Amino acid sequence: MSSRIVVLISGGGTNLQAIIDACTDDNFPGEVVAVVSNKADAYGLTRAQNADIANVALSHKEFASREDYDQALIKIITGFDADLIVLAGFMRILTPSFVQHFQGKLLNIHPSLLPKYQGLNTHQRAIDAGDDVHGVSVHFVTEELDGGPVILQAKVPVFQGDSSEDLAARVHQQEHRIYPLVVKWFAEHRLNMQGDHAILDGNILPASGYAND
16 A cells, blocks of 8 residues: 655755655655645645646645644645655744644654754854764654654765855755655655654664664
């Protein structure tokens, strides 16, 4: 039985595209059944249309509160009978009630080696700190912003003279490699969350995720 995946986006959707492309493999045990964006002009919606995937624009500006928006979002996702919800550049902080509703079914990708650099502007912060290694993390979503258990990380070098754009490009290459892999693990029923831990093949993953080194 193929896992039903709903992807939430706010922008261009390059990670969405990587997951859509991965799902075209006959051996991939999941399919993207819907893409939802809080911005109607997000190019990721066009990517969904091009792939004949249901797509929904749900503007947060039409709701009086964050809670009201998230309740509407829950209804949409539930309507697609989602097994997994993938955040791929969804630039909204989710309410506790949303996170609790889909606990253990929510994945996010964050452009840093968590727990370093939670929040925004991660590439420039890594450069400003003088780091020689930066990277990206895929993690389960909890109520703590960028604080859920890490599943998989990929590292990239930081070179002298790098701009934040240089570093972002290097990180994006790794994002497109590791996010579909983690989605595949989940769809294969190899990955789940128990308490504060990510579990892969029955083993508790370390704080830095699977095979970090």
